[in-house]
Amino acid sequence: MDLPRSFTIRESSHRIINPLTPEKLATLGAAIRLRPGVSVVDLCCGKGEMLATWARDHGVTGTGVDISTVFLSAARERVAELGVADRVTFVHGDASTYVAAQPADVAACIGATWIGQGTAGTVTLLERSVRPGGMLLVGECFWRAEPPGQEAIEGCHARSRDDFETLPGLVRLFDGLGYDLVEMVLADEDSWDRYVAAQWMNVRTWLDAHPDDELAPEFRAELSREPLLYTAYQRRLLGWGVFALKRR
Template structure:
């Protein structure tokens, strides 16, 4: 049970595994006005940057769950580095079925709503761990602009236009799921660049160090085509946001 090795190669230097910068993550933490001692469950937590930095800055506590052994090891090391290992813990496991032992103040899934089969299923999964009056954090992709053709759709990691919603319709979907949107932080094109371009350097350094690896040709092809695909399609048409929700 683990992530494909290509994913951990691609994001080997990343502390945040989505197009949210550390500054934007900090902005959201401040905006939520978290109480010291508040509890957080972060499903598909990656390398645990949200949990560890918010534990440092806001004195919260929490648990992160991720399927990647590489990322969980890095998350534990990051918690030690920031001096918060006594307040946050990390579990290697399948986040798609994980429910907290006791209700939490914040239940999060940031950019991995496939664990619930989509936005609606992820909201229902997070609700199972949420204390009354608590918040859910959902990170989700949306269309910045209407994609003009199927080529654009496929180059934005989708199979059809319906795979993502425009931002107003995504907000309305949260309402239809019985949630109030109480905060949001949106990626911009620069933060998308920081996320995606860092992957290119990670891949190039890995290629230079691993010319005989079985994944070499796959990763070489990705680096050859990836930058142009990003600026032609993804940068223009894909948005991403982190939304704070409360049950109505």
């Protein structure tokens, strides 16, 4: 059980596997008013940067779950580097089936709502691991502007207009699920650039070093295609944010 190799190549230089900069990740931790001893469960934790830095900066404890052995190895190195390995644990497994042994104060899924087949399903998964009165953190894409047609929709890696909500649509969805939206931190164009454009450098660096690898033709095509799709469609049309929710 692991992620395809292409994912780890594409994300090789990233510590944060979503379009949050380190500054925005720090803003999120401050915005939700973390304090020492708060427990956090992070489903699809990637390289564990959120748990690692929040343990260092706010004294939280946490458990991260991910399917990628490569990402988890990087996560364990990171908590050791920051001196918080005694406060953060990582579990290799399917985040869609994980339930915390002890309900946490904060349950998060930042940018991987596919595990619940969408936003609403992911909220349901997170509810299994959060204590009554606790907080959910959901990272999700949304339409910043109305896509002009199917080409633009597919250029944003969506199949249909309905794959994403608008920002007000997400707020209405959370309300319909019985949650108050109590905080949010949104990606901007610069943080999107740092996430997406860095992937192009990662891919090109890997191609230069592995021209005869079986993945080379796929990555060569990707590097010719993705910068144009991003600059033509994604950068203008697609938003992303982390939304802090509390049950009414």
